[in-house]
Every structure is written in C-alpha cells, then in structure tokens.
Amino acid sequence: xxxxxxxxxxxxxxxxxxxxxxxxxxxxxxxxxxxxxxxxxxxxxxxxxxxxxxxxxxxxxxxxxxxxxxxxxxxxxxxxxxxxxxxxxxxxxxxxxxxxxxxxxxxxxxxxxxx
Amino acid sequence: xxxxxxxxxxxxxxxxxxxxxxxxxxxxxxxxxxxxxxxxxxxxxxxxxxxxxxxxxxxxxxxxxxxxxxxxxxxxxxxxxxxxxxxxxxxxxxxxxxxxxxxxxxxxxxxx
Numbered sequence: 751x752x753x754x755x756x757x758x759x760x761x762x763x764x765x766x767x768x769x770x771x772x773x774x775x776x777x778x779x780x781x782x783x784x785x786x787x788x789x790x791x792x793x794x795x796x797x798x799x800x801x802x803x804x805x806x807x808x809x810x811x812x813x814x815x816x817x818x819x820x821x822x823x824x825x826x827x828x829x830x831x832x833x834x835x836x837x838x839x840x841x842x843x844x845x846x847x848x849x850x851x852x853x854x855x856x857x858x859x860x861x862x863x864x865x
Numbered sequence: 866x867x868x869x870x871x872x873x874x875x876x877x878x879x880x881x882x883x884x885x886x887x888x889x890x891x892x893x894x895x896x897x898x899x900x901x902x903x904x905x906x907x908x909x910x911x912x913x914x915x916x917x918x919x920x921x922x923x924x925x926x927x928x929x930x931x932x933x934x935x936x937x938x939x940x941x942x943x944x945x946x947x948x949x950x951x952x953x954x955x956x957x958x959x960x961x962x963x964x965x966x967x968x969x970x971x972x973x974x975x976x977x
Contacts, residue, residue: 782963793869793955793968794908801963839907843962850962851896851915852923857907 752777756840756856763830763863771825771859773814773840781842783807783816783823784853788837797825797838830863837861867891871956871969878946878976886941886972888956896959897939898966901925901952908955914939946976 757772775781782801786794798807803818814825823840840856872887890897898913910923914933928950930942939958943950953973957966 782965784965786965786968793970794957795968796965799963799965843965845963851913851921852898852910853900853908853957853966855907855909857905 752781752842752844752854754840754842754854754856756838756859758857758859759837760860760862763861765832765863765865766829767863769825769827769830769834769861771838771840771861773823773825773856775821775823775840775842777821777842777844777854779845780818781844783814784841784843785812785814785823785825786839786841786855788839788858790836794839830861832863832865835861835863869956869958869967869969871954871972873972874970876972876974878943878974880946880948880976882946884943884946886943886954886956886974888939888941888969889937890939890956890958890967891937892958892960892967893936894958894960894967895936896962896966897933898923898957899929899931899939899941900955900957902955902971903952911941911954943974948976950974951976 753776785797787797798809800807800816805816841853844850899911900908912931914920956969959966
C-alpha cells in the first residue's frame with residue numbers, strides 16, 4: 751500500500767537557519783502531495799501542495815518540489831522563525847481509486863526554533 | 866465562515882460508555898473523514914464519506930460507527946469505549962480529492 755516516510759525529529763534550529771525536512775513516498779502512479787503543519791494544541795493546517803511531477807508548492811516562505819524520479823517532496827525554508835515551531839506532516843492522496851478519498855500521513859517531524 | 870467545527874474539545878469516558886463526537890462543516894464539501902492521532906503513529910483514517918448517505922471504513926474502523934445524513938454533519942460514535950481509544954480525534958473535509966483537507970481543531974478523548 752501507499753506510505754510516506756519523513757525524517758524523525760525533533761529538529762532544533764536557531765532563528766534564521768535553513769530548514770530541510772525530508773519526505774519520500776511509495777505510491778502507484780502520480781499521487782497528490784501535501785505538507786501540513788500542526789501548531790501546539792491545534793488541528794492540522796494545509797501548508798502547501800503539489801499535484802504533478804516537477805510542481806513546486808509554496809506558502810509562507812516554505813517550498814517543496816514534487817520529484818517523481820526520487821519519489822520525494824522535501825520541505826524547505828530559507829530562514830526559520832520562532833513562530834515556525836510546530837509539527838510538520840508530509841502526506842499523499844492517490845490520484846484515483848478507492849484510496850483517493852483519504853490522506854496517508856508520515857509520522858510527523860517536530861521543529862523547534864530557538865531565538 | 867467557521868470551517869470544520871468539532872465538539873467537544875475534551876472528554877473523559879469510563880470504559881464501556883458510549884458517546885458521539887460531533888463534526889460539522891459549512892463549506893459544502895462532499896468529502897469528510899475522521900482521523901485519530903496517537904504519539905509516534907501519525908494520523909490514521911477511521912472512517913470517511915464521499916457524500917450524504919455514503920460512508921466507508923478506513924484503516925482503523927473497529928469500535929467506531931459513522932453516518933452521513935446531511936452534507937454538513939459527520940458524527941463519529943464510540944459504541945463501547947476502551948482505553949485503547951484514548952487519542953486525539955480530528956474531523957476533516959474537502960471539496961475534491963486533489964485539494965487537500967480542512968481539519969477541525971480536534972477532540973481530546975481519554976478513556977479510563
């Protein structure tokens with residue numbers, strides 16, 4: 751079945767550091783790919799998405815590129831802020847079939863940014 | 866625009882009790898889902914619905930029941946609560962499959 755693997759956390763960075771959170775996936779065909787963010791005590795928010803190979807999703811300074819050849823969707827930000835401290839989830843939805851109504855999540859990566 | 870509203874936010878149940886977690890959305894989304902979030906496990910799909918009157922099981926459906934009588938509401942029923950159902954529950958909705966889901970703020974359930 752489909753699966754998502756993301757780097758284990760926690761990740762601790764200093765403010766203004768460069769962030770990369772790795773995400774790779776296993777799926778049939780061309781799934782849609784997502785990054786969600788969960789701030790403490792809150793639900794998940796969609797951060798960015800990409801629906802086809804070579805698409806780049808971007809939002810709030812975060813970027814991720816859909817790489818079909820390496821089945822990856824790594825999350826990057828050039829300069830993190832304390833307010834970026836949260837848990838980040840990589841997820842996919844198959845393009846078709848019964849499973850296309852559901853998200854398959856990675857286990858999440860906790861990011862802490864210190865001043 | 867309220868988005869996805871879940872109630873209650875917190876709940877403590879005794880083993881064997883039943884209860885219903887409420888979920889409502891005001892975005893006219895066809896797709897709705899229930900997930901549970903457990904430490905180290907990520908989020909796992911319990912049940913989902915692709916429209917009023919249509920529901921199906923996800924990855925971890927045992928011990929839970931759902932119905933979808935309207936587009937707006939998608940309640941999750943715990944039939945006989947067990948400590949293994951202690952978790953944070955999220956309801957989510959989507960307009961279509963490729964757009965991603967909008968999540969509610971969650972219900973933290975403890976079964977003692």
